Amino acid sequence: MRKRIAWMGPLNLSPDTTGDARGGLAGESVGAYCADQLLERLGEHFSLDLYYDGVTPYRDFPTFHYLSAAQRHAQHPYDLFVYQLEDAACADFVRMHLALIPGLVWFHDVLFTRHGPEPMKNSPWSAVLDRFKGSKDWIDHDHEYPARGALAERELSLAGIAAFSTPRAHCEGRAVLGQALGALCSAGKFSSFYLPLPVPELTAQPSTSLAGELRIAFCGTPRIEHRAHKILWALQRTPNLARIKFDWLVSDTEYAAAQSLLAEPGFDAAAARITLHSGRSASAWEKLVASCDLALHPLFSAFGHPGLYLAISQSLGVPTVVSRFGDTDYQADGVLFKVDSGAHESQSYQEIFEQVLNLGVSDRRKLGELGAIFALEQYSSAVVAQEFRDVIERSILAIAPVTDRWRVLEREARVEVLREARELTVRGDALMKSEYENLFGATFEEFGWR
Amino acid sequence: MASILVLGVKVPFTRGGADTLVNTLVAELKRRGHEADTIDLPFQIPPKESLLTYCAQWRAMNLNTFIGKEVDLVVATKFPSYFARHPRKSLWMVHQHRPIYELYGGSYSDFSDDPRDEALRRMLQDADTTVLREFSYRSAISGTVAQRMRNFNGLEAEVLYPPLPLGDRYRTAEPEDFILSVGRICGIKRVDLMLKSLPQVHRKYSLKIVGQPDEPGIMDYLKNEVAKHHLWDRVEFLGRVDDPTLIDLYSRCSAVYYAPHNEDYGYVTLEAMAARKPVITAHDSGGVLEFVRDGETGVVLAPDSASIAQGINSLFDDEQRARRLGIQGREHLEGLGVFDSGWQQIIDRLLSPLDQIEQAQAV
Numbered sequence: 001m002r003k004r005i006a007w008m009g010p011l012n013l014s015p016d017t018t019g020d021a022r023g024g025l026a027g028e029s030v031g032a033y034c035a036d037q038l039l040e041r042l043g044e045h046f047s048l049d050l051y052y053d054g055v056t057p058y059r060d061f062p063t064f065h066y067l068s069a070a071q072r073h074a075q076h077p078y079d080l081f082v083y084q085l086e087d088a089a090c091a092d093f094v095r096m097h098l099a100l101i102p103g104l105v106w107f108h109d110v111l112f113t114r115h116g117p118e119p120m121k122n123s124p125w126s127a128v129l130d131r132f133k134g135s136k137d138w139i140d141h142d143h144e145y146p147a148r149g150a151l152a153e154r155e156l157s158l159a160g161i162a163a164f165s166t167p168r169a170h171c172e173g174r175a176v177l178g179q180a181l182g183a184l185c186s187a188g189k190f191s192s193f194y195l196p197l198p199v200p201e202l203t204a205q206p207s208t209s210l211a212g213e214l215r216i217a218f219c220g221t222p223r224i225e226h227r228a229h230k231i232l233w234a235l236q237r238t239p240n241l242a243r244i245k246f247d248w249l250v251s252d253t254e255y256a257a258a259q260s261l262l263a264e265p266g267f268d269a270a271a272a273r274i275t276l277h278s279g280r281s282a283s284a285w286e287k288l289v290a291s292c293d294l295a296l297h298p299l300f301s302a303f304g305h306p307g308l309y310l311a312i313s314q315s316l317g318v319p320t321v322v323s324r325f326g327d328t329d330y331q332a333d334g335v336l337f338k339v340d341s342g343a344h345e346s347q348s349y350q351e352i353f354e355q356v357l358n359l360g361v362s363d364r365r366k367l368g369e370l371g372a373i374f375a376l377e378q379y380s381s382a383v384v385a386q387e388f389r390d391v392i393e394r395s396i397l398a399i400a401p402v403t404d405r406w407r408v409l410e411r412e413a414r415v416e417v418l419r420e421a422r423e424l425t426v427r428g429d430a431l432m433k434s435e436y437e438n439l440f441g442a443t444f445e446e447f448g449w450r
Numbered sequence: 451m452a453s454i455l456v457l458g459v460k461v462p463f464t465r466g467g468a469d470t471l472v473n474t475l476v477a478e479l480k481r482r483g484h485e486a487d488t489i490d491l492p493f494q495i496p497p498k499e500s501l502l503t504y505c506a507q508w509r510a511m512n513l514n515t516f517i518g519k520e521v522d523l524v525v526a527t528k529f530p531s532y533f534a535r536h537p538r539k540s541l542w543m544v545h546q547h548r549p550i551y552e553l554y555g556g557s558y559s560d561f562s563d564d565p566r567d568e569a570l571r572r573m574l575q576d577a578d579t580t581v582l583r584e585f586s587y588r589s590a591i592s593g594t595v596a597q598r599m600r601n602f603n604g605l606e607a608e609v610l611y612p613p614l615p616l617g618d619r620y621r622t623a624e625p626e627d628f629i630l631s632v633g634r635i636c637g638i639k640r641v642d643l644m645l646k647s648l649p650q651v652h653r654k655y656s657l658k659i660v661g662q663p664d665e666p667g668i669m670d671y672l673k674n675e676v677a678k679h680h681l682w683d684r685v686e687f688l689g690r691v692d693d694p695t696l697i698d699l700y701s702r703c704s705a706v707y708y709a710p711h712n713e714d715y716g717y718v719t720l721e722a723m724a725a726r727k728p729v730i731t732a733h734d735s736g737g738v739l740e741f742v743r744d745g746e747t748g749v750v751l752a753p754d755s756a757s758i759a760q761g762i763n764s765l766f767d768d769e770q771r772a773r774r775l776g777i778q779g780r781e782h783l784e785g786l787g788v789f790d791s792g793w794q795q796i797i798d799r800l801l802s803p804l805d806q807i808e809q810a811q812a813v
Contacts, residue, residue, distance in 0.1 A: 092555065449573055
């Protein structure tokens with residue numbers, strides 16, 4: 001009998017089905033892209049039910065609204081809930097639900113740039129944890145909780161099992177995350193995994209550049225952390241600018257900001273060589289970068305990571321440029337160009353542009369070969385799906401004690417709600433106090449409110 | 451002729467679309483010779499833990515006979531009236547308790563990730579599904595409401611749009627330079643969005659707001675917005691108005707603003723269209739979008755003040771277009787059975803459980 005898995009995360013649905021989802025539709029979502037890559041393969045081994053904040057079916061999978069998950073779980077229990085979590089509005093419902101039923105949480109981000117929906121801002125999660133660990137008292141309903149910082153402390157604490165799609169979060173991050181991680185588990189019993197972002201086994205495309213030309217692709221935002229201002233300045237000062245074609249892919253919401261940046265004084269020559277594309281998504285990037293000679297993925301920020309888009313470029317054998325910061329430390333220097341962020345950053349980009357420009361088209365692709373091998377070994381969806389399968393099998397075993405204790409907590413919560421309901425009705429009313437059972441007992445019995 | 455009870459839920463000292471629906475339904479039943487009356491039980495939240503007892507109160511009542519007269523049918527409307535027990539139940543769903551459904555996880559729900567809240571949500575949702583299955587006929591006031599039942603409870607319901615409360619009394623006059631906002635004043639109706647847009651709307655247009663607050667502190671907040679944006683001479687709070695005044699305001703306005711978050715139905719939309727006025731609404735306004743088509747019968751905008759202001763300005767830049775949208779709205783409405791003539795079909799459908807019994811008896 002195949003194990004039953006509840007998979008909860010954003011999904012890529014066809015554009016004409018946007019009507020019934022508040023945020024689960026996610027062209028730009030890392031989680032949705034991962035689902036595209038993995039679900040078919042995982043579906044060969046597990047019985048998968050998909051949940052998001054809509055009901056339109058995804059491919060041939062049974063697909064349900066996430067608020068029906070608890071009901072369906074009660075009727076026919078799942079062996080494991082798998083959550084995909086990222087710093088995006090389309091994953092807000094995942095942030096809500098992972099606190100309702102513990103499971104394996106695949107973190108694509110551990111720092112959030114936003115508090116999320118209202119209930120996240122004033123979540124009683126720390127009091128819930130205390131209760132889970134044996135505290136006798138329930139917290140007051142009206143208690144207010146202090147605003148939290150960027151660290152996904154609540155989500156890390158409530159993850160029964162954690163998987164991280166970036167090596168930094170998995171390795172060094174564990175020290176930073178400290179006690180937050182795995183608070184549901186007994187000391188020393190917590191499991192966490194590194195599960196890289198999967199990309200399809202892409203076939204390298206021949207460059208469409210003419211001899212002596214260079215095609216560069218960039219998919220960063222116009223915001224400072226993606227270094228667009230440094231790249232534009234480098235382009236502006238490149239002596240052979242006329243031989244460079246530059247494609248810049250941005251999201252629809254950042255298109256206007258990108259236009260404004262290009263219109264800033266001092267970028268006129270560079271801007272003239274740039275074609276701006278809207279509709280940023282992983283699949284759009286696949287198409288755009290496939291025929292380019294160089295892909296730019298700089299990022300100088302604790303938030304986010306170049307992960308998925310970088311993996312796509314590498315997988316296609318396109319030479320890549322990154323910031324010497326964060327997750328890219330985990331790849332050898334020869335696999336990609338690493339640039340230090342700061343005073344000499346523009347100069348470094350400019351030198352790389354010149355270096356690649358002066359190579360023949362076939363020599364340029366050699367620069368990307370190591371990256372392609374690395375990507376195939378690490379990121380191909382077949383490899384990640386196999387790894388994921390093992391992680392799920394191990395998680396099913398590891399989460400059992402957490403789930404057992406959580407069920408006790410749920411029963412305690414139910415008893416407390418019924419006590420509160422009675423208390424609110426009979427308070428200060430002696431007659432109601434004596435008659436409560438007579439009046440409502442049968443109804444409470446009928447609905448199993450006991 | 452049958453004896454029928456229409457089950458309503460009353461929040462004392464407030465009045466909304468659901469109250470209008472219950473009253474007009476009873477009046478229409480009586481007009482057709484039925485003996486009809488309402489049963490209203492009071493309702494208030496918070497605290498939300500009381501919801502279980504509210505459900506149990508409805509469930510505990512015996513609605514089968516009164517003064518020796520057998521009740522042939524009960525028609526339930528909104529949560530928790532449909533918990534009532536009766537051998538013949540018909541449902542015209544106004545709405546379920548939305549904070550446990552599509553509002554869950556957002557600012558309009560008071561349910562958090564506290565396990566007690568989750569336990570309560572599951573108890574209510576399970577019980578909803580159980581009692582809604584009991585109905586021999588299920589309908590809903592809009593596609594939005596029907597879809598909610600389908601998504602969360604797995605139950606189908608026929609859509610029966612409630613006819614306009616004032617029938618065909620709405621009229622049109624030459625548009626004056628004001629936007630009209632009508633409805634209960636509370637967070638989810640988003641009157642504040644219009645107020646925040648107004649500073650960016652052409653100065654000659656003002657805003658008239660009809661309706662009463664039904665949320666603590668909401669008027670202080672709105673008046674603060676008025677002061678903050680120096681809108682004293684451009685915003686008028688009219689409170690509750692009588693029917694002739696409302697008809698007059700609809701007739702003279704340039705457009706009607708109605709952009710609640712995921713509205714169930716919204717008489718206001720239909721009233722505006724009946725008065726041949728374009729409706730300004732938002733992408734996430736739910737039932738409103740079953741009637742308003744962007745650029746055909748109104749404008750559908752992103753729910754932020756900048757987009758609303760921009761949409762209003764471009765609507766008023768072309769007065770002929772604004773008039774045309776209003777006229778098209780009225781034309782669209784004519785085919786929907788939402789004037790008085792629509793009542794017969796609604797009553798036939800709501801009373802269909804009685805036909806089934808007659809047929810069974812005949813057999």
